[in-house]
Amino acid sequence: MNIEGKSPFQARVAKYAALADPARLRIVDLLTLGDFSPMELQAELGMPSNLLSHHLRTLATTGLTIRHRSEADRRRSYVRLAAGALEGLVPAAEHGARRVLFVCTRNSARSQLAAALWQQVSEVPSTSAGTHPAERIAEGAIDVARRHGMDLEDRTPRRLDLVAGEGDFIVTVCDNAHEELTGLRGVHWSVRDPLRLGTAEAFEDAFADIAHRVNDLAPRVRAA
Template sequence: MKTNPVDAFRARVAKHAALADPARLRIVDLLTLGDFSPTELQAELGMPSNLLSHHLRTLEGAGLATRHRSEADRRRSYIRLAAGALDGLAPGVEHGAGRVLFVCTRNSARSQLAAALWQQVSDIPSASAGTHPAERIAPGAIDVARRHGLQLANRSPRRLDQVAGDGDFVVTVCDNAHEELTGLAGVHWSVPDPLRINTEEAFENAFTDISHRINGLAPRMHAA
């Protein structure tokens, strides 16, 4: 049975609210390692039993913790992390796309790297384009791609109006392109232009920035 998106969102809000307290966050950290009795948690945290009871009730109410009786001493109980307790805390799938289109001004570095990186982590097709494409891909982009096992050498910059299609989820990776395309649906990543400095370090920094952002976006996308 599919979960109602509103209910799932409310459950995530409740979990975040419960974890906003430092003591409850510490309790959950401990429960990721194993089960604890209330007495053990009290000793670990150095707090009075009535306050600990309040925190545990809050965690149980938010679906983060459960308790069960000891098989050895039925007067004793253990607190454990609830099954799937931490599921859904990260943003969930929010967008559908037939293709992800990465756009920068010259389509010679950032957007090319982004499209190549996307193909490594998602089954959704990717493409890249430029608002004012260059004649060729920047050598620095080809070099950093090669160092990370990607091939850009056989690709060519292309114009946005020649590439864009219905169903594209557009990601601008260049401030100039984003500001030129005001009103275009999609998201923007403000990635510094490595060609401004044109050093190996600048291209590595751009590659790392784009890679982290793609790893964050890909799990939130589904094929439309």
């Protein structure tokens, strides 16, 4: 069922119908935390790829999910919840954490912005790190933070293995970091790299994406 041209009530009915299936509800529960590739979803759910594809098509046509290609491996894609997909519905999962640790490759933009945004909305501490940290914060990240009332100038990129600690809830915010790291406790957000374009608009888009995700996740992470 395609929700285009349907009333808000009919679109809501279509979403409830899609979520009535236990497998699709489980997929959405997972996606409320972060983005998953179809292969990762298949491993989590233990179902055949053709059946998973059917469920993903149903979720997409009802406006619950969207899908895009990985920036790291173009053969790979990630599924995420569409903005506002669960308005009126309450996600089921909560997580306890000593600290939220945001990770990207260079720790120069996305992870720094995420940690700063998190500190504005949650009492759970946050920090950031990189798998291959840069020498300094990207100017575009400093500029977009300043436009939104935050200061990143005094922050320094740091290496993940020197920052990570027991009890951290890890959020990878770039595909390269997620695909490089395995077995870490946490979730993945497939946020586009603003440094690829280097424009103010690209940094604004990344900031908006991260802010939306932070506001969604923060109420569901409690201090451990």
